[in-house]
Amino acid sequence: MEEVPHDCPGADSAQAGRGASCQGCPNQRLCASGAGATPDPAIEEIKEKMKTVKHKILVLSGKGGVGKSTFSAHLARGLAEDENTQIALLDIDICGPSIPKIMGLEGEQYVEDNLGVMSVGFLLSSPDDAVIWRGPKKNGMIKQFLRDVDWGEVDYLIVDTPPGTSDEHLSVVQYLAAAHIDGAVIITTPQEVSLQDVRKEINFCRKVKLPIIGVVENMSGFICPKCKKESQIFPPTTGGAELMCQDLEVPLLGRVPLDPLIGKNCDKGHSFFIDTPDSPATLAYRSIIQRIQEFCNLHQSKEENLISS
Amino acid sequence: MEGAAEPGNLAGVRHIILVLSGKGGVGKSTVSTELALALRHAGKKVGILDVDLCGPSIPRMLGAQGRAVHQCDRGWAPVFLDREQSISLMSVGFLLEKPDEAVVWRGPKKNALIKQFVSDVAWGELDYLVVDTPPGTSDEHMAAIEALRPYQPLGALVVTTPQAVSVGDVRRELTFCRKTGLRVMGVVENMSGFTCPHCAECTSVFSRGGGEELAQLAGVPFLGSVPLDPALMRSLEEGHDFIQEFPGSPAFAALTSIAQKILDATPACLP
Numbered sequence: 222m223e224e225v226p227h228d229c230p231g232a233d234s235a236q237a238g239r240g241a242s243c244q245g246c247p248n249q250r251l252c253a254s255g256a257g258a259t260p261d262p263a264i265e266e267i268k269e270k271m272k273t274v275k276h277k278i279l280v281l282s283g284k285g286g287v288g289k290s291t292f293s294a295h296l297a298r299g300l301a302e303d304e305n306t307q308i309a310l311l312d313i314d315i316c317g318p319s320i321p322k323i324m325g326l327e328g329e330q331y332v333e334d335n336l337g338v339m340s341v342g343f344l345l346s347s348p349d350d351a352v353i354w355r356g357p358k359k360n361g362m363i364k365q366f367l368r369d370v371d372w373g374e375v376d377y378l379i380v381d382t383p384p385g386t387s388d389e390h391l392s393v394v395q396y397l398a399a400a401h402i403d404g405a406v407i408i409t410t411p412q413e414v415s416l417q418d419v420r421k422e423i424n425f426c427r428k429v430k431l432p433i434i435g436v437v438e439n440m441s442g443f444i445c446p447k448c449k450k451e452s453q454i455f456p457p458t459t460g461g462a463e464l465m466c467q468d469l470e471v472p473l474l475g476r477v478p479l480d481p482l483i484g485k486n487c488d489k490g491h492s493f494f495i496d497t498p499d500s501p502a503t504l505a506y507r508s509i510i511q512r513i514q515e516f517c518n519l520h521q522s523k524e525e526n527l528i529s530s
Numbered sequence: 531m532e533g534a535a536e537p538g539n540l541a542g543v544r545h546i547i548l549v550l551s552g553k554g555g556v557g558k559s560t561v562s563t564e565l566a567l568a569l570r571h572a573g574k575k576v577g578i579l580d581v582d583l584c585g586p587s588i589p590r591m592l593g594a595q596g597r598a599v600h601q602c603d604r605g606w607a608p609v610f611l612d613r614e615q616s617i618s619l620m621s622v623g624f625l626l627e628k629p630d631e632a633v634v635w636r637g638p639k640k641n642a643l644i645k646q647f648v649s650d651v652a653w654g655e656l657d658y659l660v661v662d663t664p665p666g667t668s669d670e671h672m673a674a675i676e677a678l679r680p681y682q683p684l685g686a687l688v689v690t691t692p693q694a695v696s697v698g699d700v701r702r703e704l705t706f707c708r709k710t711g712l713r714v715m716g717v718v719e720n721m722s723g724f725t726c727p728h729c730a731e732c733t734s735v736f737s738r739g740g741g742e743e744l745a746q747l748a749g750v751p752f753l754g755s756v757p758l759d760p761a762l763m764r765s766l767e768e769g770h771d772f773i774q775e776f777p778g779s780p781a782f783a784a785l786t787s788i789a790q791k792i793l794d795a796t797p798a799c800l801p
Binding site for chain 2: 287290317323354355383384388390412413414424428446450453455459479481484
């Protein structure tokens with residue numbers, strides 16, 4: 222669907238194709254036929270494809286630049302340290318696909334034998350290519366990623382998302398609706414300017430009935446490499462993630478401090494875990510990853526009990 | 531509805547500047563806010579149009595959360611931030627019933643609101659309209675550029691942090707500008723280093739050098755580096771006027787220099 226009128230009632234509304242504003246719209250006949258109201262067959266196809274994927278985790282934030290891709294990459298690497306676990310990392314940030322760079326991939330799709338990556342970044346021939354797509358085209362790409370990629374036997378599928386609460390987020394939740402998502406990990410920094418967007422994201426999750434595994438507070442404190450004293454570059458002027466999590470009754474999975482080596486390693490596509498195994502940030506990541514695994518395993522055993530009972 | 535550009539509500543707006551980045555969280559809203567404040571302190575009348583519908587940050591940064599938008603005979607009146615009416619703002623943030631309500635809209639609905647923000651806000655006489663955008667190269671950006679094109683925007687300020695991951699996204703944004711015919715006034719590098727308040731050691735928290743390299747690569751002016759500055763962060767969190775309150779702060783010099791470059795690059799208007 223390309224150009225739609227200003228007051229388009231929406232393709233899935235009862236008025237679709239029938240409202241006054243629909244006159245002259247190129248999609249009027251399609252909407253009036255009720256095509257918009259029937260569920261997309263891709264949802265069932267994706268459900269089939271996802272049968273071999275045990276756990277699906279979305280990494281979200283309302284806010285940009287808080288470290289979703291950084292966290293997704295570390296989560297993937299951390300889980301993949303167990304060679305018996307198959308990990309897939311899917312980057313659905315169509316306009317700003319950072320994952321290939323952070324994972325050190327130029328075009329190959331496997332970081333390790335047990336860690337595979339998919340991103341629109343691999344489909345672009347030049348680093349200057351811009352993906353200037355409207356919502357419907359982005360949605361189509363996400364559908365293709367989920368339906369047409371041969372995921373195989375995967376223990377964890379991690380989906381990195383762009384900031385916001387729009388097409389990409391609605392689409393991934395809609396397309397995975399029948400396949401069951403374990404939950405969302407929501408990333409924030411301590412600042413109110415980030416928390417105010419994250420509260421919206423939490424409300425989005427509740428609206429679309431997406432379980433929330435918990436919140437990660439990133440860039441939480443900075444240790445000066447010279448004098449080792451701590452400063453707050455991004456001060457938690459309104460109580461940080463801790464207070465927000467208390468107010469909204471979501472778990473705080475942990476806090477990751479700002480370590481300049483994280484950024485440097487992401488730029489080079491290296492594993493921060495390997496290069497700085499003793500950093501407080503590494504320890505924080507590992508603890509958070511463990512809590513996510515516990516959540517997923519708990520959920521899996523609950524489901525198995527339900528099926529067997 | 532197409533037609534020749536009726537001057538309408540943008541008739542009195544002399545110069546339009548868009549603030550873009552491919553990357554999220556680099557400081558577009560921060561730069562938009564501080565640029566507007568600096569231009570206002572230089573005696574200009576400034577409006578800010580916040581077209582980030584999912585994450586509207588500007589109301590809070592200017593201490594304007596919870597303000598109401600009123601109708602006037604020419605459409606919506608923007609929210610004035612001072613008695614002299616020298617700085618005004620429009621954002622979806624003002625239209626939400628609850629501040630934590632998520633705007634979960636697909637592209638077409640976002641496009642429709644952005645077109646309305648451009649045509650139905652009675653901006654009045656402005657020297658500058660600063661348009662803050664969300665990250666990316668998608669619906670909001672295309673809608674804003676299409677709606678603003680008849681009014682010949684002065685150009686775009688493109689914001690990055692020093693990291694390669696940011697520069698990687700911002701290169702794509704520069705392509706977007708080229709493809710849509712939007713002149714790039716320059717690149718601003720934000721979060722360029724942090725000076726430890728305890729020992730004054732400066733650390734490149736988010737790597738270094740990306741902004742200048744990007745400007746050189748793209749053949750556009752490098753407007754300056756803005757350091758990480760806790761006083762700036764606090765001002766934004768608390769909605770204070772950083773330009774007025776912290777003239778000695780590290781970020782002040784960089785931000786006012788960027789504003790001066792914009793003033794210098796603005797063509798003089800014909801009487």
